[in-house]
Amino acid sequence: RERERERERERERRRRELKMGDEEVTREAVMTNRGGGDGLSHLLMTIFLYNFSTFMVIPAITDVTMSALCPGQDQCSLAIYLTGFQLAMIGAGTLVMMPLIGNLSDLYGRKALLAVPMALTILPVGILAYKRTTSFFYAYYLLKTLTSMLCEGSVHCIAHAYVADKVGERKRASVFGVLSGISSCAFVCGNLSTRFLSTPSTFRVSAAMAVLAALYMKIFLPESIKEGNLSLHTRLIQHHDDDSQLNRVSSRIKHLFKGLPSPSDMISLLKTSSAFSQVALVAFFANLGDVGLSTALMYYLKARFHFSKDQFADLMVIAGVAGTASQLLIMPLLVPAVGEERLLSVGLFFSCAHMFLYSIAWSSSVPYVAAMFSILIVFAHPCLRSIASKQVGPSEQGKAQGCISGVCSFANVISPLIFTPLTALFLSEGAPFSFPGFSITCLAFVVVSTCNFQVKKPLAFSHPL
Template structure:
């Protein structure tokens, strides 16, 4: 049984790798393609910044609704069935750019990519986490599993970025689209469904084993509500989410950290590539070099360091350490004075990869295995909410301070604001006292190895 479980996990990891590889190959070229289609020969393109910000906000709106829905549906209908949706919709925008990068094709890509991201953004990560932690891994080994899963994603990032460094722009999107198709086919053929046996009951009452009797009474969920059929009845209600926030202070703190961390990440994502292009005239190859350095460091940190450090110091301390390093790194980004500075920061910021696995591990221990899809979907929804707000703040700031109309000369001002958001997340993380819940902790899964 253990061997079969490990085999299934390997198929999941291959799926994650192929999906990540397909997506990451395209990233270094997107900025150049966008500016070439919208503002030829103008490295400072406000329209590109605003369109990217709008896409990020629209993606967040869709993800706030779709990620909790897909995560919760996966608790009922299985991870594989729901994983098919985001993997399939991600193919179409890549096929459009594989055909052409002209202005009309770019707008078609932009529209399709926005809709596809609204449906699938964050869902793959949410479902793979739920597949691992609820269905295959016992609670005490989930943190290591998160590290391995994140390490595979980072390895895909490295391989994809390295491939983008040597592929032409046209071939980049053709290869990316082909790999996306391979990922869907592999997942459908080899990955087994993880849905729990209906005879054992798929769901468990949220925090049903809570040590606080009053909280348990207040947060007890009517089992009959979970037996109702229909897709929209599978969407977590506001009552469910408020219940979890009220019953678990640890989850509430983790959710707050997730929000500000995602707000800062979204701000950095909105600003950094356009900032480097305007400030130092970086192009696709230099973006790929930066991502390659970060990706190699992230892979090594997650695969080699995280399984060692996590048991020694715990998720809460590792979370704080990662946030502190990220805060300093983003702050230095904002005052980069030479083209070599971003490369140096890319090396030092690898410890930031500890943040999300730590948050997910802390949150996963607060509920039973039958509710992992909803919890991880809720975290992804909180992250998506931050991604809605982030471009509304950082896109105008980036466009303003990279233009000639800036109130004062500080091209990295928007990035410095992202560093302040990360500082808030760091301060909140210090207050977390991650006491594992007993829910689902006994005999809830198979060992990782």
């Protein structure tokens, strides 16, 4: 009788496993029927066009900034401080806006929230497409700071939530990797085009591509959240709205303010699981290093090896090609075999290693070798996003991605405040000792600190927030 009961328990366990597998297959089939394939293809094209427009101006903006502020010089402390101040202001703005945008995208849909940042992106680059004198540069600087405070990073935040709407948990990390790979591909194409375009043409093409990206998104991208899948709170509000126009407007305004995330909401979300809070900590320190490197690297290379637009473009193309190949070809194969947590550790380790290599570069060829490390560095962020997405339910994806983006924005505030003065000091003639890459070495130690936080294997979401 005991053996018979044991066999019955084993049969019941297998039936439950089969049922869970069937539910997952059914869920992914429902997502496909909702237009998952078409929606994702249009999302990837939208992200490609948007990133192409954004990335192609990066190699040129350093030369434009230097020529506007310090004509004929290879070192300019004013340019470094202005760049650091801009990044700090953008980080402060996005610290507030990212959780808000993520939360509102849960309530009103991803497409509606995507339209705002994609339209605002057109304005600053349009100024430099027209003219690049000192006065026009300051106009660009001011408008770029204001628009980026509102929407920097929001396109990628909403794109990750869109993917989470369309893709089941089993394939989510791989699709996040493909999304990052498309961004890297746009990075490569944008920098290649910059390599063969003049500076005025670079900004004109960038403005045209930004317009094209916004139009493509508006025309072709379907909404990922159907009416029946909006948050329960939204449906209840809409159900109880009476026919009075005034009452409907009042109800919507009240609902908008109720939808705004508060600090207590963020804290509650971080307490949802230990894995989510660990992901947030790793994201903070990793982004602290990334932002500091982006602030210092170009000015360091220009002062150390006299790099210009073309060398910056070559460097970025190498990093972009390596990252694209890794995310589109290697990462989808490694995620099922190795796991997201190990790939995250690999990405963070090589991020630290390539910063050390930049900081001690002894010839102009060393930065090109360091750029090749991107083939492994790019594992980190898709794995972070995937682990975070698995800790919340389907109706909370925007909130979760917005929370992670908000944590990264907090790092965006702190990093320039610390590392901009350090970079300017060690690139100046009054440095305490001769080590131009000292600030980048410090950034590498910041990334090393992420090893103290061991992100555990993510658990599938099993309870509401």
